[in-house]
Amino acid sequence: MNILYLDWPCFGKIDVLFTLEQMGHKVTMFFHKEYLERKSETFNDYFDQFVENQTFDFCFSYNYYAIMSENCKRHHMKYVALVYDSPQVMLYSYTLINPNNYVFLFDKQQYLEFKNAGINTVYYSVLPVNSTIIDFLMTKDFDRDKLSADVSFVGALYHEDHNFFDRLSGLKDYSKGYLDGIMAAQLKIYGYNFIEELLNEDITKDLIRVSPYKNDYQGVETPQYIYANYFINRKLTQMERMSLLTALSKETPLKLYTLDRSIQIPGATNMGAVDYYSEMPYVFHNSKINLNITLRSIKTGIPLRCMDILGAGGFLMTNFQSDFLEYFTPDEDFVFYEDEADLVKKTLYYLEHEDERIRIAQNGHQKAKEQHSFEKCFARILEIIQ
């Protein structure tokens, strides 16, 4: 088949290209800088020229881009999108129902929300992972001091300057109290995110007053979705990551691999950022325990980070996400913690129980390799679109 590939700087590009080529398909790279726009004449013109005199069986991109969907539709091409980001506001576009779309979502709850609303262009898929590259990487030299740890956390702490939540300081006292209340409650609960449904009319009005939000062209997202996911869930993740890492670093050596070098947590070492391809797999493979604290906008899904850890043969310690239970077995393939005390207890336990830890990491790796490879994932995608 002839496949058009949207070449934006995403993770997983090498694996997708390699897999499709191994399967005997031809992949043509395509890029235009206005791929993030909902509407762009220059994009459309470029696309028209690009596909002129060529036939593509389908177009593929990581994440969903409305403008790709529209252009594919115009040229009677199928558009396959594999979404790994959350939140992705672009999904809330009326283009999502374009009949040429095949949108694969990794968060079962989000998938069900669309599906139950009668949208039949969405599918549920666990994110694929390359579970063999680690074998090759381990034959190479690497910076063992930098890329090994007892306990490691790879990810953002969301301490950015443009923190949306801080824009809400002008809220009424009642709204402030209400948000603090539902956020405090949400921090106690895994497996069910109620923030969006608890933003009632009055609170939403007040949010709109202090930080106006208006839908873009084609956008059908509700303001509740935006405030819940881009403002509040992000803030919750920041609070949660900070407090869990602080609690853990009191008990055990901890390495943070995070973009912002300025973040200091007593007892933890900030190692700076790691490269997704050339460094991160080593960290996962060479950490006794890899910690995942899911971004709160991911409702039930298995985040890419978890798949990366399992793919690299690392031991995964994560918060509870219910999608795990469909494909993996807790305490056999990975371990989940229920709260801060449980995280500390289980981390200390598995640091001391090497045999169990290694066995669990191997099981998780084996399952990822057998069931969640790029080959399998794309075989299923091709089956669905044909």
Add this chain to the structure above:
Amino acid sequence: MKILFYRYGSICEPDIIDAFCELGHEVAELSEEIHNKGLLPEESVKLVSDTLLSQNFDCVFSINFFPMVSEVCNIFKIRYISWTVDSPVMEIFFKPIKNIWNRTFLFDKAQYEEIHPLNPDCVFHMPLAANASFRQNIIKTATANDLKRFTHSLSFVGSLYTEKSPYDKLVHAPEYLTGYLDGLMQAQMRVYGYFFLEELLTDEIVTDFKKHLPGFFTYPLENYLTDKKIMAQLYMGNKVSAIERVETFHFLSKEHTIDLYTGSDTSCFSNVINHGFAKSLTEMPIIFHESAINLNITSKPIRSGIPFRLFDILSCGGFALTNYQTELAENFTIGEDFDVYTDLNELNEKVRFYKEHDAMRREIAQNGYETLFKYHTFTIRMQQILDLAFSL
């Protein structure tokens, strides 16, 4: 055995007396408090001690916990067996809970977790029960007219808690405080099986709340309550129940007609038929038996236990659809003895499903009845209680 039953009028007292008798025990009753709610603690002390002086008893029994009865029994060195059937019960936090002659049985594991450390040898967890045979008799002897009158597709017997929420005494509260508490309660309403309100009340919030709630509960004698516990369990728990029940009926009535037996005001609902109070002994069993679906919504202060209402429904051979509570699965098989819901959408869908699946519903109701009859009658329960009470 000779048992002195200190009665205060709980609806289950006659059933328990029957169970004791069935087990071959002799029961003497002290019923003063049923008729005289103004009975002073010293009068009750005198009443119990006079009775204990005049005759020999093997133990004293009561529903819920009476600190004064406990004190008397401790002096007489006679076992005081008590069993909670509701929550919150403030008295279990009072100092006499530590008396060594107590044999205190708590129906809710969350209560048990709180109280057990205060008197580790003498506090037990014991789920509630029902009287199956008595109820069956009522149903068997019901007239055709009664059966018809109480036949509904979806019914609920109980209060909406809208008229008895002590939380509503809150006056001139700062906006931030009411916002915070509303947020917490809205969240708690949506989560079954985990009561987190208490953990999320900061000292400042509690102080602020107390300041704006005239007559905030206090107890002059030594006790193990905290203002935080009182605020979460006594004030907020029932308020969440009130919000939950109103929201549940609003939601359900969009699609289903609901027959309510309640003293609460239901004028705000459109698709709800309010029949007023149901008579517990004569009417309730027929309602449970004749309704296609009986709804049980556990009041929130019952944090993990199974309320009487569910046992009642099962004992009448009724089909129950209940909110999730953590202790359900320890005593019954979910989906076989009754069904559960964990959110309003699920409730709505299950109501729709069971309305259309008559045979399945009847089979579940029958299973539920059999399980209850086999493991959860008052006779079985009182034997378990006496065994434990006299094992030390």
